Amino acid sequence: MRRFFLLVFLAVFLTTALFADVVYKRDETLYAGGGMWSPPSNWNPITPWNAVTGTVGLIYETLYGYDPLKDELIPWLAESGRWLQKNAFEIKLRKGVTWHDGTPFTSKDVKFTLELAKQIPEISYSYLWNWIAKVETPDDYTVVFTFTVPRYHEWNYQLYQLPIIPQHIWSKRSKDEILSGANEKPIGTGPYMAETYSDDRMIYLRNDSWWGNKVFGQPKPKRIVYLRVLSNNVAVGMILKGELDISNFFLPGIPTLKKSYSQIHTWFDKEPYMLSDNTAYLFINTTKKPLNDPNLRRALAFAIDPNVIARTVFEGQVVPSNPVGFLPIKGWMKYYPENAVKQLGFKYDPKTARELLDKAGYKDVNKDGYREAPDGSKFKVSIIVPFGWTDWMESAKLIASQFRAVGINAEAQFPDYSKYWEDLTSGKFDMAINNFNSQMSVSPWTMFNWVFNSNIDEYMYNGNFGRYNNPKLFDLVTQLNMTPMDDIAANKRIVEQIAEIFLKDMPAIPLWYNGMWFQASTQVWKNWPSEKNPYAYPVTWVGRWQTGGILMLIGISSK
Known part of the structure; x- marks a missing residue:
C-alpha cells in the first residue's frame, strides 16, 4: 500500500506539470477519460467499435x-x-x-x-x-x-x-470511404461537434443549436476534452488534483482514498462503490476432453469462490454474479428464472464440488494429489487472461488455486493480448475469462445471444468461445427474441427453460459483475449522479453515451 501511495504522489506531480497549460475556461470544460486507448483517428459511425468515444451519442444520434x-x-x-x-x-x-x-x-x-x-x-x-x-x-x-x-x-x-x-x-461516398474512411469532419445531429484533436485528446465543442436543448435541457460543459490516459496511477492522480473530472477506468485504491479525499465521488458511498455493468464469465472449451463432460464443468462451478475475488482483487468494488449471470438491473431481473436457480443453482461449496467429482468418476488414482479422468488419464487445465490485466490475472490465479483445492490440476496463464484473443477465438484454450459482450442492455437476450452464440465457426469472435453446441437451447434463445417484451410471463417461461439447460450443462461459469467504473471529482463539476441522485447512468465508453452519458452532461453543474 505504501508503494501504491508513492505512485499516486508521483502521478499527481507529473500530471500537475503535464496539464499546467490548459487554455479552456475551466468551469466550462469537462475532462474525461477511460474510454480512449489510442490516438483519435476515426469518427466513422459505420464502424463504431473503431471510432473515438463520443462519435455515437455526442455527434451521431440514435432513434x-x-x-x-x-x-x-x-x-x-x-x-x-x-x-x-x-x-x-x-x-x-x-x-x-x-x-x-x-x-x-x-x-x-x-x-x-x-x-x-x-x-x-x-x-x-x-x-x-x-x-x-x-x-x-x-x-x-x-x-x-x-x-x-x-x-x-x-x-x-x-x-x-x-x-x-x-x-x-x-450517399456521395464510395464503398471504401463508407467502410474504412476516417470521416474526419463528422456531421451529425448531436449535442456536440468534433472541434480538434491531438495524440492524447479528443475535443468536442457544444452544439448550442442542438434540438434537444428544448426537450432535455442543454448540456452544461461547453467543451469535452476526452483524454488518452494510459496508466491507472496517473488517472488516480488526475482525479485527486481535479485535472480529470470523470474517470471510467478501474482505479485501484479508490475505497481507501475515498476515506481521505472528500472530492472523490462514486455511485455508492460504500461497498461496492460501483454499479454492476457486465458479467465476467469463465468460458470452458467444451470440445476438449475431459472438459466436454458437463458433470466436471458443474462440479467446477461449486469450487470457485467469487467472494474472495471481489473482496481481495477488486477491493470490494464488485459483487459476485448470480448463477445465471443476470445483471441486477430492472430490465433483466423481471425475467429472472427463480425456479431453475432454486433447483439447480450453485454457490461456493468445495465439499459439494468434491462429491460431484467423486460421483462422476474423477478420482486421485495415483495419489499425486490430483484427480484423473474417469478413464484413468491424467489431465491439467489452464485458465488464460491477457498479460497486464492485473485484476483478471490475480483472479485467474485464485480460481486455479481453488480448483487445485478440490483436486483439479490447474494453472493460470497470461499470454499477451493478441495471443489471448487468437487462442480464445480459435478454440485453442482450456478455460478463459471474458466479458466482452455481456454488458447492460434492454434485455438479457443480448447476453444469451452472446454466451450461446449459435453460429459456431472456425473462429468465434462474438461469444460461445467454448463452442457449446445445443440446438434445443439455441432454439429457446430464438423463441425469447420473438416473444413480445411486455409479455413478462411468456418471457419468464422461456428463460426458465434456458436457465435449466445452462445450469445442468454449465458451458460457462458466471463469476462476478465488472463494475460500471465511475469515479468523479467534485472540485469543478458537481451534482454527479449517484445512488441518492440516480438521474443518469454515468458512462462515457464507446457506444454507450446514449445510455446515460448525455443525460449526465445535462445534469451536472459547475456552480
Whole structure:
C-alpha cells in the first residue's frame, strides 16, 4: 500500500506539470477519460467499435436512448414508436431536428441508413435484413419497418444502438470511404461537434443549436476534452488534483482514498462503490476432453469462490454474479428464472464440488494429489487472461488455486493480448475469462445471444468461445427474441427453460459483475449522479453515451 501511495504522489506531480497549460475556461470544460486507448483517428459511425468515444451519442444520434436505471427506452430522434401489428413498427420522428450543417433531418435519412447496409453487406448491421422486409417513409417524419419475422428483444436493442447518418453526405461516398474512411469532419445531429484533436485528446465543442436543448435541457460543459490516459496511477492522480473530472477506468485504491479525499465521488458511498455493468464469465472449451463432460464443468462451478475475488482483487468494488449471470438491473431481473436457480443453482461449496467429482468418476488414482479422468488419464487445465490485466490475472490465479483445492490440476496463464484473443477465438484454450459482450442492455437476450452464440465457426469472435453446441437451447434463445417484451410471463417461461439447460450443462461459469467504473471529482463539476441522485447512468465508453452519458452532461453543474 505504501508503494501504491508513492505512485499516486508521483502521478499527481507529473500530471500537475503535464496539464499546467490548459487554455479552456475551466468551469466550462469537462475532462474525461477511460474510454480512449489510442490516438483519435476515426469518427466513422459505420464502424463504431473503431471510432473515438463520443462519435455515437455526442455527434451521431440514435432513434432512442435507454435508461437502465428505470428500464425505459427514451424517445430521442424518434418522438414515438408503436407496433402497428405483430410484424410492423412505426416511428414518428421529431420535427425541427437539423444536421450540424443546417440540413433538415427527415425519414429519408433513417431509410438511407438502413438500406445502405442492404446495398453493402459488409456493413456490420446488414444482418438486420435477414428479418427486415422493407422500410417505408409515408412522409418526412414517419418510418414504417416491416419484418418477415419480428425479433422484439433485438429490435428494442437496435433502437438505441444504430446511429443515423445523413443521406445528403454519405450517399456521395464510395464503398471504401463508407467502410474504412476516417470521416474526419463528422456531421451529425448531436449535442456536440468534433472541434480538434491531438495524440492524447479528443475535443468536442457544444452544439448550442442542438434540438434537444428544448426537450432535455442543454448540456452544461461547453467543451469535452476526452483524454488518452494510459496508466491507472496517473488517472488516480488526475482525479485527486481535479485535472480529470470523470474517470471510467478501474482505479485501484479508490475505497481507501475515498476515506481521505472528500472530492472523490462514486455511485455508492460504500461497498461496492460501483454499479454492476457486465458479467465476467469463465468460458470452458467444451470440445476438449475431459472438459466436454458437463458433470466436471458443474462440479467446477461449486469450487470457485467469487467472494474472495471481489473482496481481495477488486477491493470490494464488485459483487459476485448470480448463477445465471443476470445483471441486477430492472430490465433483466423481471425475467429472472427463480425456479431453475432454486433447483439447480450453485454457490461456493468445495465439499459439494468434491462429491460431484467423486460421483462422476474423477478420482486421485495415483495419489499425486490430483484427480484423473474417469478413464484413468491424467489431465491439467489452464485458465488464460491477457498479460497486464492485473485484476483478471490475480483472479485467474485464485480460481486455479481453488480448483487445485478440490483436486483439479490447474494453472493460470497470461499470454499477451493478441495471443489471448487468437487462442480464445480459435478454440485453442482450456478455460478463459471474458466479458466482452455481456454488458447492460434492454434485455438479457443480448447476453444469451452472446454466451450461446449459435453460429459456431472456425473462429468465434462474438461469444460461445467454448463452442457449446445445443440446438434445443439455441432454439429457446430464438423463441425469447420473438416473444413480445411486455409479455413478462411468456418471457419468464422461456428463460426458465434456458436457465435449466445452462445450469445442468454449465458451458460457462458466471463469476462476478465488472463494475460500471465511475469515479468523479467534485472540485469543478458537481451534482454527479449517484445512488441518492440516480438521474443518469454515468458512462462515457464507446457506444454507450446514449445510455446515460448525455443525460449526465445535462445534469451536472459547475456552480
